[in-house]
Amino acid sequence: MSVPRRPTEPQGLERYYVLTQGRSGPGGAASSLDVATLVVSRATPLPGMQHEHAEILRRCRDPLSVAELGAHLGLPFNILAVLLSDLLDAGRIEARDPIPAHDAGRGADLALLEEVLSGLERL
């Protein structure tokens, strides 16, 4: 009689379940992650580290957006957010959210808008 084995290459939702150890959403520091949040590594991959964690650290040696990371790794946003949350909690990455044009209660960030404008006008 054969013993059931865990599939070595889980597919689809099962793959995501394995990657995230069943967690469905990030908590703590990563709950505000945005598709335009920039991620940068603060550490190098360690031997024995989960493959996806190591891959994130390698790809984010230069700041990379969460959206680009998801596209390159073929992972949906919510799954990637769980993995990023692990790395954030361990202090292995730093995340920087996109800058809004308006801060709550304050006026427009005119210096930022001017910077965006002159960048666009140079295109």
Next chain:
Amino acid sequence: MDSKGFDRPGRPAAGRTRSVKVMIAGGFGTGKTTMVRSVSDIRPLTTEETLTQASAGVDDLIGVADKTQTTVSLDFGKISLNDTLTLYLFGTPGQERFWFLWNGLFKGALGAVVLVDTRRLASSFRAIEEMERQQVPFVIALNVFPDSRDHPVEEIRDALDIPPHTPVVAFDARDRSSSRDVLVALIRHLKERPAVALEPR
């Protein structure tokens, strides 16, 4: 990929790299992806959000097969504005009914461009309503298709019920400088906009 301006961790420039985002909205087939493609520095990429709905009370691996999976995709591109500032452009999913599922889709965006096909004005009604409801500042960009007949801007503003302070511009989504000009119109609009706090999530 051009990595100009992105520096190694520990060096000062990495600490100064910042991002801003602009959403490209509009009805199905209005040219959102075309615009992202024409103005982006990179070939547009796609990022996905997988939404799962479990049957009640089922939350273990055994139940995985019973979950339904819905994927909402965002096409996106980016523009390097200077050495430390990158603009990300996200084309919203064509099916606006999924927008609410993508938590905070518009949160933190500078603003939005709502594309309108003048031959099918109604296809962008829903996108305009969403911008107003979520208090996202926007400009209306009329994507001029070859067989679009000439519409006076004021006639379209009236048909779409757009307030007078919201810019309405005509452009060609296939053209890089034309698409760039729409983004310039949005940023100028943001600069002139009175100080209004965006609704917190």
